[in-house]
Amino acid sequence: xxxxxxxxxxxxxxxxxxxxxxxxxxxxxxxxxxxxxxxxxxxxxxxxxxxxxxxxxxxxxxxxxxxxxxxxxxxxxxxxxxxxxxxxxxxxxxxxxxxxxxxxxxxxxxxxxxxxxxxxxxxxxxxxxxxxxxxxxxxxxxxxxxxxxxxxxxxxxxxxxxxxxxxxxxxxxxxxxxxxxxxxxxxxxxxxxxxxxxxxxxxxxxxxxxxxxxxxxxxxxxxxxxxxxxxxxxxxxxxxxxxxxxxxxxxxxxxxxxxxxxxxxxxxxxxxxxxxxxxxxxxxxxxxxxxxxxxxxxxxxxxxxxxxxxxxxxxxxxxxxxxxxxxxxxxx
Ligand code: NAD
Ligand code: LMR
Numbered sequence: 604x605x606x607x608x609x610x611x612x613x614x615x616x617x618x619x620x621x622x623x624x625x626x627x628x629x630x631x632x633x634x635x636x637x638x639x640x641x642x643x644x645x646x647x648x649x650x651x652x653x654x655x656x657x658x659x660x661x662x663x664x665x666x667x668x669x670x671x672x673x674x675x676x677x678x679x680x681x682x683x684x685x686x687x688x689x690x691x692x693x694x695x696x697x698x699x700x701x702x703x704x705x706x707x708x709x710x711x712x713x714x715x716x717x718x719x720x721x722x723x724x725x726x727x728x729x730x731x732x733x734x735x736x737x738x739x740x741x742x743x744x745x746x747x748x749x750x751x752x753x754x755x756x757x758x759x760x761x762x763x764x765x766x767x768x769x770x771x772x773x774x775x776x777x778x779x780x781x782x783x784x785x786x787x788x789x790x791x792x793x794x795x796x797x798x799x800x801x802x803x804x805x806x807x808x809x810x811x812x813x814x815x816x817x818x819x820x821x822x823x824x825x826x827x828x829x830x831x832x833x834x835x836x837x838x839x840x841x842x843x844x845x846x847x848x849x850x851x852x853x854x855x856x857x858x859x860x861x862x863x864x865x866x867x868x869x870x871x872x873x874x875x876x877x878x879x880x881x882x883x884x885x886x887x888x889x890x891x892x893x894x895x896x897x898x899x900x901x902x903x904x905x906x907x908x909x910x911x912x913x914x915x916x917x918x919x920x921x922x923x924x925x926x927x928x929x930x931x932x933x934x935x
Pocket of ligand 2: 735762830831832834841842846
């Protein structure tokens with residue numbers, strides 16, 4: 604990446620995921636130890652004071668790669684010259700809020716952030732949406748940034764991908780590093796489909812190693828689908844450090860490339876692959892080279908998998924229809 608600092612914009616920068624994210628970014632975990640970084644941090648006005656504290660802590664890390672930190676409550680300032688934009692800030696669901704209220708609150712935020720990215724970010728900007736509902740928030744931002752290629756808008760399902768690897772490692776006794784070609788399809792929600800049909804454990808087909816269809820259907824799939832909820836129940840707050848880790852993995856692999864024959868999962872704008880309607884932000888297995896991702900082509904999809912992928916994609920279509928109706932995305 605050379606010595607010109609990379610501008611990394613993080614929204615929701617005084618929140619809990621950002622607290623797991625910013626110090627690792629400053630230390631080089633996301634873009635490497637040869638990439639100096641300018642951080643541009645966005646918060647709502649009420650959280651700027653607390654963000655100032657986070658910025659003091661970043662300063663106190665004396666990170667050699669951290670060339671500057673800017674704090675703002677103005678998206679046009681935050682996204683100025685952004686090369687990487689991590690959209691973490693979102694309105695959480697609170698008591699008495701219906702799902703449509705959540706879509707409406709987040710629709711306004713991601714319309715605003717998409718327009719600002721369109722207006723002031725760098726030509727090479729890469730966007731990762733973490734804030735929920737992540738796929739549909741990314742869809743809204745993408746549709747409000749008509750001058751930015753659609754391939755630059757992605758949403759986080761790497762946390763789900765990592766959760767799937769962890770569950771398979773636990774079941775087989777293998778190391779996470781020995782597991783390849785796990786895939787997450789669809790939405791970052793409990794309809795997502797974690798797919799082991801192509802996965803390998805130390806080079807052997809994972810489903811042969813496991814040899815337990817009941818575990819796959821009644822343990823593995825629901826455990827991965829419900830993991831976010833289980834963490835909220837246990838911790839009293841949603842996953843933060845693991846979400847930050849997933850976000851770092853996602854951007855690192857997108858920018859620096861995936862390893863050898865392995866692949867990762869990213870929610871990206873569908874080109875119609877695997878019958879996912881064009882234009883939806885849906886999770887696929889991808890490989891990355893030279894800063895571009897490619898959806899893994901030509902996989903055989905078993906009927907068992909197809910039914911589950913279709914159910915999650917139907918949910919995404921439903922969400923798209925809702926935000927079209929609310930006016931955040933132009934009807935097709
Ligand atoms: P948090 O409430 O601790 O922090 C969110 C921050 O966003 C808050 O500080 C808030 O002030 C800020 N914010 C709200 N609106 C904003 C706006 N318009 N501009 C800038 N900042 C704004 O929440 P968190 O735990 O950090 O989680 C953030 C989001 O990530 C949530 O939506 C959560 O559901 C989601 N999440 C996604 C995944 C995933 O895998 N995709 C995993 C975990 C959590
Ligand atoms: C997660 O997967 O941990 C979160 O997206 C859960 C949530 O609803 O915030």
